[in-house]
Amino acid sequence: MTSLTDSIDLREVVDVVIGVDTHVHTHSAAVVDARTGGVLGEITVEATCEGYAELIEFTERHAALRAWAIEGTGSHGAGLTRTLSERSEVVIELDRPVRAKRRNGAKSDPLDAIRAAREALARPRLGTPRTGGDRQALAVLVTARRSAIQAAGDAQRQLFALIIAAPEQIRSRFRGQQLKTMIRTAAAMRTHTTWDLETTTTVTTLRTLARRSQHLQAEADDYEKTITAIVKSWRPDLLDQPGIGPITAAIVLCAWSHPGRIHSEAAFAMLAGAAPIPANSGQTTNRYRLNRYGDRQLNRALHTIAITRQRCHQPTRDYTARRTTEGKNPREIRRCLKRYIARDLYRRLENPPSPLDAT
Template identity: 40%
Template sequence: MMHDNDSSAVVVGIDTHADTHHVAVITNYGRPLVDVMVPATASGYREALALVGEYSQVDKVGIECTGSYGAGITRKFLDAGYTVVEVNQPNRFDRRRRGKTDQFDAYAAAEAVLSGRATALPKGNDGLVESLRVLRTTRSAAVRDRTAAINQIRAMLVSAPESLRQKYRGLTTSRLVAALAATRPPAQPVTAAESTAVCLRHLARRYKFLDEQVADLLRQITRLLDDHAPALMEVYGAGPDSVAQLLITAGDNPERMRSERHFAALTGASPIPASSGKTNRYRLNRGGDRQANSALHHIVLVRMHYETRTREYVERRIAEGKTKREIMRCLKRYVAREVFPILKSTLEPNLGAKTLDKAI
């Protein structure tokens, strides 16, 4: 039945969990209308859409955790043509005063959208950005585990019996791993030396397996970037890992792509005043997305070592009395300004007209 007893719009709030979602509807002046709990399944999503579809005018739909528990229902509401807003967390004052339930959190999500506290657009869960995210996340985990494996190998060799230490002393990482992986220790070790040899072989084989994963995932990331973001790959000093991270950061925050100043703040590359008395200076920005800032940092390091123009700039600024940190802050800002239009042109098809209209 269509609820159209007045012409006012309604606002929807959804509290999401792994197994269930709670949907609440309020009027555009905050009066609760109805709430219902639905399962986090395809049938539950249809039930939620049917409930919301009973109202002729739906202003916005506020959903918690659009990138995790709420990803599925977010896609359904976006496909149905609703304007979805991400709600990051409930109002802490209301939670302390009124307690916490799923019903309350759903109404709190709707109230956050109605009051304007929640304005962020939901993260995209398909397309180039999401592909890069899952590939880069998996690769980063593999790199971390690979580093842990080689560190464990070296630590075990330090305390290993002299016969093992002498055999592998002075080898490079690649030769050490290859030698250990090819060993044939006893299948049923008894002594400490035999047990150590078995563990070293397992660690070496784990390292080789993870090394192959890292290389394969990097090839997949590079292929995607070569196909969809060739202009970014041509930026001097930008490798696949840095380009992928910048695209992920920009794609996760489409509302922050209004200008290169906003993008610089998002990546922690905007100047922060740190003046006092007769000293006028700016310091490094420790805010923003730190992984994106790290990507800019790697680009700057490559340019400082290999690009003639950047090396001349560094020498000139050092002669002016600037510190290395201040110079790198300036260079990060320049790189952010350089890559912003390329990022925006790459992501515009994925951001969609709704995002661009909001940015304007």
């Protein structure tokens, strides 16, 4: 069958499309005729292996040539998507519906399932779900590391605030220290029986927060080591590019997933929120809006790469200087850089170097 990312008409390749509205405990599905758009059947099943088997058995009564349009293939629908992929079923990835697009504000699980099937029939280009394996492992590790970093930062900010308001005999121990030294000092503090309740409680809390921060930072470091190992075994060529470290490479790989999933470099830039949005009207024909949509983590990764290259990469520094003389401000220059970086990354991802190139 033609790749789902190509421009195809589903009505020409399948008899029915099964739209699935996924939730934590149940999935609602609707079988829609690919040629007429009519609803041939509806069912709601449990989000379990038994429920998936019941759903597949239900759809087999209608047609053998079928495609599945599933919302939330990477979250609530991950189990069903994995089961269907193992059976070599055709699966189309759909986003959750924008509430304003629902006709007359109507909302129910069966209606959303029907809408998913009909939306897949109307789309000129169809997206495939992200893969599992290395990509899913990276996604799990990146999420866990981000959570650990955020929690460690919260503990550090709380510790600093408590030191500012601590009694003088405690505060004097930290005077002139940087934050990392403060954490080490607080983690090693001991209480004394002669102290009052306020001082004892403050020292105990500071020690707890410091050790929590150290533990979370060590956890984040372990995640980063594992992420680095996976990136090096999967796409080590990304790490050779200026400004790209293991974390930014992992975020890019998680968003991209596999060759052919994103049909063009313009689509990749749109996914990253790095494609300018036209805002023309009347005689105004050269105005653009900032794109605040797309994968914001991928957008942040492009921003990190752009900032790093502006500091350390001479061709990027030369480009920045040239655009500055043309009247561009720093924000506009970074937006241009992010668009160029998105284009370069997409081409590299879709055309990985061969083993012969590495030698």
